[in-house]
Amino acid sequence: MKRAERLHALSEMLRRSGTRGSSAERLAREFGVSVRTVKRDLDALERGGAPIWSRPGPGGGYGLAVGASLPPVNLSAAQAVALMAAVSAAPDAPYADLAAAGIQKVLDVLDPRTRARADELAGRVWVNTAPSASRAIRSALEEAMAEQRVVRIRYTSSNGATTTRDVEPVVFASTNGQWCLVGWCRLRDAMRWFTVSRVERAYVTKMACGGHTIHEIGEPPEGARPVHGRGE
Template structure:
């Protein structure tokens, strides 16, 4: 997670904490950074004008002095549950952590009665999607696609052979119950489909993609279509 994204997520976490606030250690654990980094982020938020308070000693921590006004979201309990269920059932999907953060924002601004009803209904939906890909793999791949720079992959193919490749991310695709990164592979000098579950390591570079068009991928699988 980049710092700008972490600052937004940190603000949301403090907003959800309400008047209780949260300790620096808990925030550090939540965002998987050091306490020193969290305190530096909090100082940056305070300098930007966010109304933060802090308490020292046992039970101390940080919080928002006042709740920031957010635009109303008019969803039914069933609609809120549908969004929560979709995200919970798709941990393998690209941008899964961003989807989770977006859901929390939506739940935060629902009216209390709807939020309570959605929470009650959520107990009637069970999900067991299996382990999600590591964030250390997904985040560089996602960011490389957004910024259109190359990413180095350690990849294990179906035969168990591991290779390291530099690829130009083109699209994410979901077919046959699996997520793929479709990219221009500089090792093979061709378009290749990479099963996200077979990527063991990913490192974003600063080298720009050369502009391969999505049309080079070919015809989508039957029934497949872009989101937008």
């Protein structure tokens, strides 16, 4: 049994064991591996996001939170490298750090042979990207968007004017090679586009956004489309 298949089977066995859990020794016997290997597999599942609990002592063991399971990971080496390349080439994209962490979780549960091939292939893909906005600024903008809270920014426009504004984030948009925050500007009482690299400071307030929608922005730039998980 390949490691990826074993990890999936292991997560399903833990799920079926419910609140009773299973000891590492029992899991090792079930899959014909050593206790050490089972514990390494459990660590990999946990790093991959599986909500594994452990209970020490006699009668203890390992279990998976009710309702949780881990789908099988069957990426090829090229698919894994494609994900790494996409994130590495766009470090200033919204939630890029979270994407990198997610890819690492996927890599952690690949079978050793595929992981080794992916690592070798990744060394053949080089990227050179321009410096992006500070991590603190991007984190604040990302948090404000995800939580739908007003973000206070210090912003310098293309004509050199610097202002402090409260903005209700609506959309992140990439246009002409730059990322923009599009949102309702409370200073101008209108929808505005803010180039992220021109934001000098950003602070997430406790104020909730007022419910402005994407439809208020108007037509997106030519060729622009939402990101999604479906291939086209």
